[in-house]
Amino acid sequence: MAQARSFGCATVDVSKGDPKDQIEQILGVPEVDCGVDAVGFEARGHGKEAATERPATVLNTLMDVVRAGGAIGIPGLYVTGDPGAADPAAREGSLSLRFGLGWSKSLAFFTGQCPVMRYNRQLMMAILQDRVSIARNVNATPIPLEEAPRGYQEFDRGAAKKYVLDANGVLGAKR
Numbered sequence: 436m437a438q439a440r441s442f443g444c445a446t447v448d449v450s451k452g453d454p455k456d457q458i459e460q461i462l463g464v465p466e467v468d469c470g471v472d473a474v475g476f477e478a479r480g481h482g483k484e485a486a487t488e489r490p491a492t493v494l495n496t497l498m499d500v501v502r503a504g505g506a507i508g509i510p511g512l513y514v515t516g517d518p519g520a521a522d523p524a525a526r527e528g529s530l531s532l533r534f535g536l537g538w539s540k541s542l543a544f545f546t547g548q549c550p551v552m553r554y555n556r557q558l559m560m561a562i563l564q565d566r567v568s569i570a571r572n573v574n575a576t577p578i579p580l581e582e583a584p585r586g587y588q589e590f591d592r593g594a595a596k597k598y599v600l601d602a603n604g605v606l607g608a609k610r
């Protein structure tokens with residue numbers, strides 16, 4: 436969250452109570468125009484439930500906080516089956532979704548693999564013209580190839596970084 440705030444985002448801490456209350460403190464209303472699920476089926480609970488799988492929690496929260504007629508983008512991954520899931524339904528890829536809420540609010544849902552080629556050129560131009568600083572925002576950190584195992588481990592543990600493997604030293608990764 437500190438990383439997100441460093442480039443101008445306002446953050447909501449879902450472990451500190453109902454996101455609607457925190458959204459209201461920021462916006463004056465307890466809802467947003469649209470939401471992005473960038474977590475997917477690997478979502479976890481909070482506090483005492485931090486170790487518990489909660490594959491539907493992000494989608495249910497978004498249906499709650501997005502205004503009627505709004506939209507939810509879902510780049511976060513959902514699977515057709517999750518053999519290791521704790522809940523038998525989730526093993527079959529079924530989630531406990533409060534879909535009636537989303538339907539009754541006429542929400543639009545967009546899912547699937549990100550169409551990166553569609554945005555490539557605009558993003559490239561925005562970067563070249565210093566309108567966005569994606570490398571700084573995602574804390575891009577070049578590392579030499581031999582440090583890749585450490586990079587993967589830290590990323591798995593949730594480091595607020597995107598590691599870039601600098602195999603030939605062009606990016607000046609520190610050894």
Ligand SMILES: NC(=O)c1ccc[n+]([C@@H]2O[C@H](COP(=O)([O-])OP(=O)(O)OC[C@H]3O[C@@H](n4cnc5c(N)ncnc54)[C@H](O)[C@@H]3O)[C@@H](O)[C@H]2O)c1
Binds near residue numbers: 474
């Ligand atoms: N659609 C696509 O083309 C596409 C592309 C890239 C990544 N993805 C998917 O996007 C998702 C995120 O990828 P990533 O690389 O950023 O993963 P990541 O593990 O770095 O980020 C996931 C974040 O979600 C947080 N989280 C877990 N449970 C939560 C909850 N209940 N509420 C709020 N936050 C919670 C974690 O703390 C973590 O910071 C994955 O499912 C990945 O497969 C999809």
